[in-house]
Amino acid sequence: MRPRLYPVFKYTVIALWACFVAGPFFWAMTTSFKDANAVQGGATYLPWIQYQPTATGWRNIFGGAGGIDVIQPFLNSAIVTIAASAISLVLGSLAAYALSRYRFKIGFIKNSDIVFFFVSQRIMPPVVLVIPFFYLLQWAGLLDTIAGLVIVTVALLLPIAVWVMVDFFNGIPREIDEMAMLDGCGPLQTFVRAILPNSLPGLTVAAMFCAVFGWNDFFFAFRLTFTEVQTLPQAVVALNSSIPPWWTLSAAALFGVAPLVLLAIWVERYLSKGNLSGAVR
Amino acid sequence: MTLSATDLSLTVDGVDHLKSVTATFEPGRLHTVIGRTMAGKTTLLRALAGLQEVDSGSLTRDGADLMRTPVWRRDTAMVYQQFINYPHLSVFGNVAFPLRRQGLSRDEIQRRVSKSLALVGLTGFERRKPSQLSGGQQQRVAVARALARGTGILLLDEPLANLDYKLREQLRDEFKTLFSDQGDTIVVYTTTEPAEAMMLGDVVLVMHEGRILQVGPPQEVFERPATTTVASIINDPPMNIFPGRIEGGQVTVAGFQATHVSAHLAQLPDGAYQFGLRATDVSLASAGVEGAVTFVEISGSETFVHAAVGKTPFVIQIEGIHDVALGDLVKLRLRPERLYAFDEKGSLVRTPSYDLVSVGGR
Numbered sequence: 073m074r075p076r077l078y079p080v081f082k083y084t085v086i087a088l089w090a091c092f093v094a095g096p097f098f099w100a101m102t103t104s105f106k107d108a109n110a111v112q113g114g115a116t117y118l119p120w121i122q123y124q125p126t127a128t129g130w131r132n133i134f135g136g137a138g139g140i141d142v143i144q145p146f147l148n149s150a151i152v153t154i155a156a157s158a159i160s161l162v163l164g165s166l167a168a169y170a171l172s173r174y175r176f177k178i179g180f181i182k183n184s185d186i187v188f189f190f191v192s193q194r195i196m197p198p199v200v201l202v203i204p205f206f207y208l209l210q211w212a213g214l215l216d217t218i219a220g221l222v223i224v225t226v227a228l229l230l231p232i233a234v235w236v237m238v239d240f241f242n243g244i245p246r247e248i249d250e251m252a253m254l255d256g257c258g259p260l261q262t263f264v265r266a267i268l269p270n271s272l273p274g275l276t277v278a279a280m281f282c283a284v285f286g287w288n289d290f291f292f293a294f295r296l297t298f299t300e301v302q303t304l305p306q307a308v309v310a311l312n313s314s315i316p317p318w319w320t321l322s323a324a325a326l327f328g329v330a331p332l333v334l335l336a337i338w339v340e341r342y343l344s345k346g347n348l349s350g351a352v353r
Numbered sequence: 354m355t356l357s358a359t360d361l362s363l364t365v366d367g368v369d370h371l372k373s374v375t376a377t378f379e380p381g382r383l384h385t386v387i388g389r390t391m392a393g394k395t396t397l398l399r400a401l402a403g404l405q406e407v408d409s410g411s412l413t414r415d416g417a418d419l420m421r422t423p424v425w426r427r428d429t430a431m432v433y434q435q436f437i438n439y440p441h442l443s444v445f446g447n448v449a450f451p452l453r454r455q456g457l458s459r460d461e462i463q464r465r466v467s468k469s470l471a472l473v474g475l476t477g478f479e480r481r482k483p484s485q486l487s488g489g490q491q492q493r494v495a496v497a498r499a500l501a502r503g504t505g506i507l508l509l510d511e512p513l514a515n516l517d518y519k520l521r522e523q524l525r526d527e528f529k530t531l532f533s534d535q536g537d538t539i540v541v542y543t544t545t546e547p548a549e550a551m552m553l554g555d556v557v558l559v560m561h562e563g564r565i566l567q568v569g570p571p572q573e574v575f576e577r578p579a580t581t582t583v584a585s586i587i588n589d590p591p592m593n594i595f596p597g598r599i600e601g602g603q604v605t606v607a608g609f610q611a612t613h614v615s616a617h618l619a620q621l622p623d624g625a626y627q628f629g630l631r632a633t634d635v636s637l638a639s640a641g642v643e644g645a646v647t648f649v650e651i652s653g654s655e656t657f658v659h660a661a662v663g664k665t666p667f668v669i670q671i672e673g674i675h676d677v678a679l680g681d682l683v684k685l686r687l688r689p690e691r692l693y694a695f696d697e698k699g700s701l702v703r704t705p706s707y708d709l710v711s712v713g714g715r
Contacts, residue, residue: 247437250404253424254431255502256454261425265450269441 097326104129104322111318129319133327140320142327145307149287150331151218152303156225157282161275163226164233165241169263171234172241173249187238190231201227202295209296216300224292229282236281240274241267276342280335287332304328354380354415354505356539361400361410362563369563370396371407376558376565380505380537385554385571387544387586393563394543395434398508401541402429414505429506430499434514436491438483438498444470445479448498455502469501472531489520500531507535509542513549529553547589551575559583581627581699590632590657590668592693597628604628604689606642617703618694626702629693632657632670637677638686646681660685 102117105125116122135141167190170176171183193201205224206215214220244267252266253259268275290305297303302310308324311317361374370393378384378401386394399405401412403424412419419427430451438447448466457465470476473493483491492512499507512528513521529552532540544550550557551571559567559574566586567579578584578592585591597606602619606628637658644660644667651657651674658669658677667685677683694703 245435245437247433247435248439250402250424251431251433251437251439252450253404254402254427254429255451255498256425258423258425261454266439270439 097329100322100326103318104326106319108317108319129317129321129323132317132320133324140307140311140324142304142307142324145302145304146327148218148221148301149304149328152221152225152293153283153286155222156229156286157279159222159226160229160233160282161279164230164278165237165268165271165275166263167230168234168237169241169267171238173246187234190234193227193231198291202292205292206296216297218301221293221297221301221303224296225286225289228289228292229286232281232285233278236278237271237274240271240277244270272342276339280339283335284332287328354537354539356401356419356506357413358397358401359411359413361397361407361412363396363400363405363407369393371400371410372563374410374563374565376568378506378539378541379556380539381535382555383532383540383542383553384556384558385542385544385550386558386560387547387550388560389545389586392560394560395510396563397560398431398510398541398543401506402431402508403427404431427506428504429508430502430504431508432492432495432499432510432512434511436483436488436495436515438491438494440483442482443479444475444481444483444486444494447483447494448501451498451502465501465503466497469497472500473497473527489516489524492516492524496528496531500535503538505538507532507538507540509540511543511545514545525549525552547575547587550587557587559586561586577701577704578629578693579701581629581695584629584693584695584701588631590670592629592631593635593667594627594629594695595662595665595667596625598625599623599694604692606687606692617705618689618692621694621703625697627695627697627699629695630687630691632668634688634691635667635669636671636686636688637669637675638684641684641686644683644685646677646679646683649677649679658683 098117099115102119102123103111105119105127106123107126107128110116110123119125133140133142135143171187176183176186205227209215209220209224212220214223248266248270249262252262257265288305289303290309293301293303293306294309297306305328308321308328311321311324356378358374358376358378361371362369363371372393374393374397386397388394396405400407403419403422439450442450445466448469449462452462452465466479467476470479473496475490475493475497478486478490483494486494492515496509496512499509513524516524528542532538532542532553542553544553551574554571557567557569557571557574558565559578561582567574567583569577574583574587578587581592581594585594595606597604599605599618599621600623604618642662644662646658646660647666648659649656650659653674654672656671656673656675656677658671658675660667660669660683662685669685691705693701693705696702
């Protein structure tokens with residue numbers, strides 16, 4: 073019996089965890105189809121049996137009465153996330169490649185210290201960063217603009233991109249660089265023609281991280297924009313009032329999460345696909 | 354188009370990777386660099402390619418300084434021990450990669466890649482990825498890429514070391530023909546195997562602990578190893594080296610007086626020497642130097658008996674399978690006429706072929 077017990081145990085644990093993770097989503101899903109009456113008197117989960125589903129919540133987030141229009145915040149979030157992720161990936165992989173392949177020494181500071189410096193940006197509490205960011209953007213006249221938000225988001229995402237890519241580049245045999253150079257490539261050509269094409273899995277992971285962190289950012293957008301620019305997390309939170317419209321909130325939250333879920337499903341296949349077998353035996 | 358290295362030295366963490374390496378590499382010749390692991394062979398190749406900076410020394414091509422020429426303008430191709438190819442490119446793409454960098458026309462690239470792949474026997478594999486090939490095939494792709502460019506300098510770093518025995522033999526034979534057709538190319542090939550070094554090389558360079566110990570045609574290096582170290586590197590199994598004395602024309606080795614001293618040793622002045630004798634020149638006999646068997650290897654056609662005479666280890670290579678067990682006491686017959694004599698510092702004094710070598714040469 074022993075050998076058969078382990079899979080049972082394994083799948084039980086996985087199933088429990090899946091329920092735990094999916095629970096809130098299920099709650100939000102059902103709630104988003106309820107109205108004011110249905111949310112009162114405890115949680116109910118079975119549509120048509122326990123409550124009559126309506127699309128009020130969903131109508132409300134697309135400009136329905138008493139709700140908001142999530143389209144503009146959605147676009148703002150998308151622009152900020154995509155632009156900041158793209159910039160972070162380009163700068164991050166260039167920096168990571170240099171950190172992976174060349175030895176730097178500034179006094180007692182070495183490569184690993186520089187990598188840690190990048191990572192340490194994420195260790196610092198955001199509150200510490202937001203004040204200097206505020207003054208910097210104010211000085212540049214970029215408060216409450218998409219451009220300002222993109223710059224700040226790059227500062228948040230760059231460490232992640234550098235961190236992921238340094239690790240990834242370290243795993244690519246140096247001999248490939250050397251061979252590309254012997255084959256006539258200068259340093260930049262080597263990177264673009266020999267290393268980048270083999271870095272799809274690493275870039276995918278880095279892009280995924282950037283997208284998630286960029287998309288989820290509430291705090292910096294909340295502090296650095298006011299009236300002109302509103303991102304999706306801000307819009308969702310702005311729905312909150314003394315009597316929260318749970319159905320609208322749920323619909324908005326689900327709408328906000330949806331792009332990431334789709335992205336994760338689409339990206340998953342690229343994560344395992346590319347590998348370096350055949351480069352070195 | 355000669356490539357000259359002068360006084361190359363590199364020390365890393367107190368270990369000499371290269372120590373005053375001076376060598377000249379001639380076009381149209383295949384130079385094999387033989388040495389044990391960590392002898393500095395790879396470092397030498399990387400220095401020649403410009404991939405490894407050295408502490409001192411210079412590198413010239415036809416008298417022109419190469420040290421400041423970046424790797425990508427060195428006209429050098431290299432094949433690595435670990436079958437390095439571009440993982441994202443097909444076999445065709447791999448071989449075409451350097452040609453595209455040279456800006457050759459599409460037709461010319463097509464022509465050269467086909468020719469090169471035909472040379473290494475990979476026609477029909479153009480569309481495969483390196484990961485879909487066997488180790489031997491991957492290494493052929495790397496060789497094809499190096500050949501297709503027609504560079505002036507072709508470096509091969511133990512290209513067969515990671516292959517299985519049969520493939521190694523096969524590729525070695527193919528290499529012999531391939532490289533002899535390379536016109537004016539300077540080929541430098543490193544290996545740890547004496548047979549490979551001697552079969553392929555027009556010139557053999559023996560390296561040890563970062564130094565070049567001897568340079569010469571294979572036969573010369575084999576017949577007249579300059580030092581005991583060369584003698585043990587260039588022979589497989591390594592030449593047996595043991596101390597002994599010559600007194601009044603009598604040779605004493607390992608406490609045993611040789612009965613039939615050959616003339617080439619009898620003329621040497623009295624004193625302490627180191628003697629060298631190939632494993633094939635020692636045999637098991639009913640009488641002779643007594644030794645205890647420490648290890649026995651049977652290759653099938655041959656038996657290698659490792660025995661200790663006192664504290665001196667001997668390897669005996671005998672034909673066929675012999676029933677010798679660990680710990681057995683055996684009697685070794687040394688062929689005195691095949692003895693090499695080295696002085697106490699290890700420099701060659703006398704070879705079995707009677708000719709005199711100046712004492713304390715290189």
